[in-house]
Amino acid sequence: MGARKVLVTGCSSGIGLALAVRLAKDELRRFKVVATMRDLDKREALERAAGATLNRSLEIRQLDATCEDSIRECVNSLSDRRVDVLVNNAGVGMIGPLECQSVSAMQELFNTNFFGLVRLVKELLPDMKRRQSGHIVVMSSVLGIQGLLFNDLYAASKFAVEGFCESLAVQAMKFNVKMTLVEPGPVVTEFENKVYEEAEKMDLSEADEETAQIFRQIYLPYSRKIFHSIGQTPEEVAEQTFKLIVSKNPPFRHQTNRLYMPLTAMKHADPTGRLPIDAFYKMIFQHDRVFNASLSIMRILHRRMGQGAA
Numbered sequence: 001m002g003a004r005k006v007l008v009t010g011c012s013s014g015i016g017l018a019l020a021v022r023l024a025k026d027e028l029r030r031f032k033v034v035a036t037m038r039d040l041d042k043r044e045a046l047e048r049a050a051g052a053t054l055n056r057s058l059e060i061r062q063l064d065a066t067c068e069d070s071i072r073e074c075v076n077s078l079s080d081r082r083v084d085v086l087v088n089n090a091g092v093g094m095i096g097p098l099e100c101q102s103v104s105a106m107q108e109l110f111n112t113n114f115f116g117l118v119r120l121v122k123e124l125l126p127d128m129k130r131r132q133s134g135h136i137v138v139m140s141s142v143l144g145i146q147g148l149l150f151n152d153l154y155a156a157s158k159f160a161v162e163g164f165c166e167s168l169a170v171q172a173m174k175f176n177v178k179m180t181l182v183e184p185g186p187v188v189t190e191f192e193n194k195v196y197e198e199a200e201k202m203d204l205s206e207a208d209e210e211t212a213q214i215f216r217q218i219y220l221p222y223s224r225k226i227f228h229s230i231g232q233t234p235e236e237v238a239e240q241t242f243k244l245i246v247s248k249n250p251p252f253r254h255q256t257n258r259l260y261m262p263l264t265a266m267k268h269a270d271p272t273g274r275l276p277i278d279a280f281y282k283m284i285f286q287h288d289r290v291f292n293a294s295l296s297i298m299r300i301l302h303r304r305m306g307q308g309a310a
């Protein structure tokens with residue numbers, strides 16, 4: 001069997017870049033990687049990381065997930081339009097009080113995180129169904145399972161991703177097409193820098209004083225602590241995603257950070273939804289010490305596990 005063609009979106013940085021390079025450097029040479037990004041002027045970091053694999057097992061193409069023409073042009077440029085594995089990774093973040101975000105910014109977020117996925121699947125699934133083979137791997141998030149304070153819109157976009165994939169997975173299975181949702185917790189990438197930079201500059205005048213204070217004085221410092229205590233590297237997430245891609249029988253869902261599992265498990269443990277909401281409320285507003293102590297324990301576990309993940 002020849003090398004499998006893998007198309008990865010959002011490869012200018014972070015998880016997409018790390019995964020494209022990991023696949024291209026596969027010792028068994030099982031993959032030809034089409035590493036895409038919306039702005040080719042940002043290709044330098046990927047070119048450097050790809051090293052000798054550049055233009056051998058890894059080629060770089062332009063693809064903007066918000067533009068159907070750009071997706072079609074990229075896919076049409078591939079021999080027989082063949083994509084064996086799609087990795088839908090491109091995504092943007094958004095945090096802050098709802099009152100301070102414009103509806104057009106929210107629509108832009110959905111246009112990338114949700115409709116970007118829809119456009120790519122719409123373009124590639126018919127070919128995969130015809131060939132009766134393929135794997136669609138989607139970078140979701142633990143926030144696609146469990147919502148989080150001040151992440152209302154981002155979590156909603158990842159919930160949409162999860163609902164879309166869950167619905168489609170049964171039809172895909174009928175045509176022998178596999179689907180996998182990868183659900184990382186915090187990962188230290190440009191993503192984090194971008195959302196915090198925007199949060200620092202955010203005009204909070206539309207929010208009442210108490211909400212603005214909760215965001216600035218509680219949410220932002222806690223959130224940074226979490227990233228720096230239990231955040232994974234993009235290479236860790238890429239390695240786990242690589243294993244899912246080479247697996248003969250990949251799961252539908254895969255959480256990359258074991259330390260997050262108790263938080264997402266609460267949701268399934270209580271169908272009334274009270275358990276996770278009460279737990280998050282207490283963790284954030286009532287038990288500062290408990291929160292900090294839990295974080296220290298998680299930090300130790302994270303170090304002991306070496307990679308903080310399965």
Ligand SMILES: NC(=O)c1ccc[n+]([C@@H]2O[C@H](COP(=O)([O-])OP(=O)(O)OC[C@H]3O[C@@H](n4cnc5c(N)ncnc54)[C@H](OP(=O)(O)O)[C@@H]3O)[C@@H](O)[C@H]2O)c1
Binds near residue numbers: 194
């Ligand atoms: N970092 C985390 O904590 C975390 C946790 C869970 C899930 N995730 C998910 O993981 C994925 C990758 O994020 P990351 O952490 O690696 O962040 P990142 O370093 O910011 O990478 C995001 C990538 O998506 C690209 N992108 C944004 N809009 C695009 C568009 N319209 N078309 C094509 N590419 C576009 C970015 O390109 P530009 O450079 O041009 O902006 C960049 O290459 C995202 O889906 C994110 O939601 C991240």
